[in-house]
Amino acid sequence: MTSAKRLKSYSMPQTIVLVLLRMVIGWHFLYEGVAKIFTPGWSSASYLDLSRWILQDFFASIVANPVTLQIVDLLNIGGLVFIGLALLFGLFTRTAAILAMLLLALYYIAHPPFVGMGFGFPTEGNYLVVDKNLVEFFALAVVAIFPTSSLPGFKRIAALFTRKRNGQAGGAEMNPTAETARPSDPGRREVLKSLATLPAFGGFVYAVMKKRGWESYERTHLEGVDAVTSATIKSFDYTSLKELNGQLPKGRIGDLELSRMILGGNLIGGWAHARDLIYVAKLVKSYHSKEKIFETFLLAEKCGINCFLTNPILCQVIDEYWRRQIGSIKFISDCAYKGDVITGIKMSIDSGAHSCYVQGGIADSLVSEGKIDLIAQSLDLIRKSGLPAGIGAHALATVKACVDAGLQPDYWLKTLHQTNYWSASPTEQHDNIWCTEPDATIEHMQALPQPWIAFKVLAAGAIQPTVGFQYAFQNGADFICVGMYDFQIVDDVNIALQALAASEGRLRPWRA
Template sequence: MADKQVDRRRFIQKSVAASAGMALGLRSFEEQNLRAQMAEGGGPARNRAQSSAAPTPTGKIKDLTISRMFCGGNLIGGWAHSRDLIYVSSLVKAYHSDEKVFETLALAEEMGINTILGNPSADRVLNRYWNERGGHIQFISDCAAGASIKEGVKRSVDSGAHAVYVQGGLADMAVRDGKTDLVGEALEYMRQFGVPSGLGAHDLETIKAFVEAGFKPDFWVKTLHPDNYWSATAQENRKPFDAVGPYGQKHGEHHDNMWCRNPAETIAYMNGLKEPWIAFKVLAAGALHPRDGFKFAFEGGADFICVGMFDFQLRENVILAQQTLSGDLRRSRPWCA
């Protein structure tokens, strides 16, 4: 009987080992197959495998070195931009437990992403990741928390933010409401902390107002994506500052479905600015394939792209970003970072 138990145990051990080996083989095959399908026009799979192993390109904002693609914090925070689907933000929050966030950030770092951009409310989980897990990912804070921008800035810096900026929605509303000077005051306040300080916007009118006011941020954070996807706001219904509401109630009006209403004009205007530019919403909150959104943003002049990514999207997105940056990239703006 004892001999049978030993034989059974050995059989199970061998079966588990074989299953593990098969799983590793399948994973390897799946990743190779994924890489083989990513570049249009085919080509040897081994060349694409090499590109996935290459370091993720970086640029600099002042003394801060940042991967040219990095993580957005909206998915972790639950701001999912889900058009008229009412459950998605709750689903995203339920998925992103602290452990899942740790796994996602660790995978990002493994793949060469060294930064995440998010809300000050991410400080709790980021500090846990740094202090308990030994993570090193950098944090750019949008400072959109508390009773004022200054309060959000102070909280962000005290919590370890490596760079800060005025969040696009806050900036858009300030310009729309004739309070541009408040953003200038916030920018000067940010500078006191010695970290890179930027200005964000969804609407190009906001960037123009800041330039006309003489503001000199260390970097810009501006939306950029094509406008040819199915759910894009109809051309005749696009209005200044519509990205910050109110939402329309009729089909074809803006309803949390578009963040760069004039991409061609945005590209042309940003070409004239010399400060580093972080483009965000480059996939129109999931409406565009990364292959298309990444290329559009980098060719449109962005120095960095901020991309909200689930853990299961990271590997593919990094490979696509690397292929985009190492390919025949026809930029309309010199690299400014």
């Protein structure tokens, strides 16, 4: 049965729904392709690399080969655009629908919404087995199975002109009464019906232009300047892995090999140190969904950062990252669990921490309270588990007191940053300064034989990385711990590589 004859059995509502279904799906596919064209540096690399189901090795092999990845990206974009245009205009409808189903099947296989696989990319909903890709897959099955070639579309126009060339009356097949009308009239009517998709395409073009911020000269220049302009938004481009200048070198603390830059956990945990901006902590927590944390970890590993330093409160997140085999980033715990360092140590060891240390704020308090013996007890507990044990400090007096007491940690975590940024000036400290004696710290740490992990090297975002990284490495730090958003990682690694290269003549020898 031809599609035209089969359409006779459709009611008007059924016909309208079939046309709209085809056109809406076409619109979606077309814009997905167009959006990728207009996104600078877009690549499917991250999406494919985060796949953890049956074709993960195949997807990983694509990412590993830049030429293959570029071909796949072009095919993906070209396929989306072709499918979108075909469905929107009614050309090669069945072929386009089948190709779209194959494409959606690959998307689904790459990231199926199964239990235990909800990672990698944030979604706009909550899915279990069925997601939007699967729903659209079956919608396309309807488009492929039920004929639409005789519905409004360019294929119908081609059929009309073919019948005219063959001497057939235009539209007779669709309209049994056409024999009584003037031969040319039905053809015109059918052509006009078939051009019904053109307004939809015009609407698509207009919507894309609005979306991309292509405004007229008059509107741009006569309506004033908004506080948030499209130019401001468009200027925010992430630095991609393609722009990475190399892998970070590593050092060793005992048997533990660490990258020279360690990913700090304050931003991921919501400890933003935003001075008196009370909303920032909540904003940071909202940004760092579990999926975003996993994506940040994986990106850090691809840049050569092999360690994450944080609070035991994030042990479950790290364990899930390991358990799902997304990556293998190492974990150093500050053991600051509700102020109880012993409980924090036990929890961290049970969760697979690669090293533990007494958090700087806790160590400062214990020293000021005359409880250095608890720091010594903590070091012993950590070492009994075969892990490197460290001592953290904000105050230089804490380091001096521990040294005077004969404590010998496997490494130190001591703050280091300049104090010439403007928010460091108030005499009353209010979450605004973490190293009040940088020169004395540099001098004292030079004499200590243990490795030194410098943290707060950017004074919680108040100092430029180009300044803070160089200052830390040049003045004796063996490692730096830096809190970073995902979009900062590539840039920061490149800056760290430059800082390391410029620090060869430093006074303090490398201790790790």
